[in-house]
């Protein structure tokens with residue numbers, strides 16, 4: 001085992017997602033069995049007592065990969081020297097709300113956290129935003145951290161990506177391992193576009209294999225895009241274990257790389273690829289090598305896909321205007 005622990009910050013550590021996420025990170029699910037991790041857990045002051053209880057449980061697991069746990073309510077202390085920051089802490093939506101409705105309540109969390117990361121995080125910090133609305137919160141954090149390269153900020157659309165794989169595999173009666181090259185385009189919201197035209201099943205076009213435009217349009221896309229709301233409706237609380245699992249998948253692939261021949265969906269700062277305005281945090285197909293992502297180029301975007309990507313990007317532009325109006329970005 002290497003001797004220098006990777007320092008991983010998790011915010012909202014006493015919340016629902018935190019309760020699944022922390023144990024997975026501590027057990028080695030993020031960086032593997034040979035890399036020790038140090039957990040840096042941020043919460044608001046009233047939640048620190050609950051967090052102390054969670055840490056007691058983490059201690060009780062005696063995880064071999066866990067080097068140390070520190071908790072606190074001051075981002076400037078908790079983020080000091082962190083290599084990975086998983087920004088989860090934010091209010092979840094309730095029934096009947098869209099994620100964008102959380103902008104006013106949650107946006108304000110990400111400006112000070114971006115500033116704190118800018119001040120004290122390690123030079124190689126990678127920042128993943130899970131708290132909703134994830135894309136625009138990532139934009140806020142990035143905009144408040146001018147010294148951290150923009151490509152080190154990302155938002156979670158991996159849960160949508162995993163949902164899309166699972167729905168497609170179920171429809172075709174194949175194992176999820178047969179599905180590759182899935183893409184979620186746009187925003188982590190009901191406007192997101194899960195793309196079956198570039199996805200593959202056993203190496204063949206998913207759209208051609210499904211051969212059912214009606215299902216693709218009226219069942220597949222809305223099921224994936226509205227899955228979060230369906231879970232809130234069924235569980236009375238928003239997705240937590242699946243969100244934690246997707247956060248692990250996202251951060252692991254960002255750190256360790258994507259498999260040869262496949263890609264993953266990550267919301268990253270647009271360089272203008274596929275007509276997405278530069279600077280927006282939008283979901284793309286990406287490959288990762290040596291901790292750096294690259295947007296997959298040259299994919300076919302047909303008229304059907306174009307209209308859906310444009311609609312989701314328009315929503316991201318509107319959210320950007322809204323947070324500009326709130327004074328959270330310049």
Ligand SMILES: NC(=O)C1=CN([C@@H]2O[C@H](COP(=O)(O)OP(=O)(O)OC[C@H]3O[C@@H](n4cnc5c(N)ncnc54)[C@H](O)[C@@H]3O)[C@@H](O)[C@H]2O)C=CC1
Pocket residue numbers: 011012013014015016017018042043044047088089090091092093109129130131132133134156157159160188238239240243
């Ligand atoms: N991007 C995605 O795919 C998904 C995103 N989410 C989002 O993740 C967020 C967290 O969800 P849950 O864990 O279910 O919520 P939760 O309410 O159970 O936990 C949130 C925690 O964040 C803490 N918190 C609030 N403000 C904070 C701050 N300034 N600094 C540090 N901690 C703070 C709260 O005290 C609470 O313990 C929500 O915004 C939810 O909508 C949830 C599922 C999927």
Ligand SMILES: O=C([O-])CC(=O)C(=O)O
Pocket residue numbers: 092093099132159227228229231238239243
């Ligand atoms: O739907 C929500 O509010 C929680 C979430 O982001 C998801 O489950 O995708």
